[in-house]
Amino acid sequence: MELVRVFDLEPDLVADLDAHLAARLRRHVVVRAIDADRGVWAPERTFGATAPRGWLGVLVLDGLLTRSLKVSRHGCPALAGAGDLLRPWPEESGGAEVVWRVLSPARLALLDDRFAAIAGRFPPVLARLLQRCATQAHDLAFHQALAGVRSADARMHLLLSHLAERWGRVTVDGVVLSLPLTHDLLGRLAYMRRPTATAALGRLVRAGLVARREDGAWVLPAAATVPEEPAARLAA
DSSP: OEEEOHHHHOGGGGTTSOHHHHHHHHHHOOEEEEEEOSEEEOHHHHHOSSOOTTOOEEEEEEEEEEEEEEETTEEEEEEEETTOEEOOOGGGGTTSEEEEEEEEEEEEEEEOHHHHHHHTTOHHHHHHHHHHHHHHHHHHHHHHHHTTOOOHHHHHHHHHHHHHHHHOEEETTEEEEOSOOOHHHHHHHTTSOHHHHHHHHHHHHHTTSOEEOTTSOEEEOTTOOOOOOOSSOOOO
């Protein structure tokens, strides 16, 4: 573990404070941070089976993870990236099996009881953290709504557009999405099997609605629109 200046790395959290006070917090508030390498991540090995008393959670500073909640034999992943606030305690999974996987090396800030006591003195900081939780809840609601889109092409394009809005980078060629997203992962995020996902992506590429760069990044042209649901619908 190492110590990091969390407000210096996440200045948005103190953006609503007086500039002098924000600068002080950025200089002096430190928290512990851990690194998580690619592969399966087991939070209980670091934190134990119960939530540490008084902690707000774990803030993702960098990297990309998936959280897959398994019901019966089936699981659906959710992405977590820089800026997301997690509470990866096994006791908060409701008894369902949860599998965490690190897709790109992650750095996680531990918002412990000491940080919670500091943040509690500044309601604008707590409001910013709550807004991030609300954004994550909106993302989950979006994915639930996505399951009701019956066209595989439209569903995949909506997913890529949503991810690009969150993690994309605007360029002259369009919005570039540089995430380690395999066809299998995109399929599971879009509620379809990998062959169906591959076929849908191929049709979107041929239609000019998305493009794939040699480095693996996806590009969504600025003028691209969500395809209408065709008469012949695909079963995911």
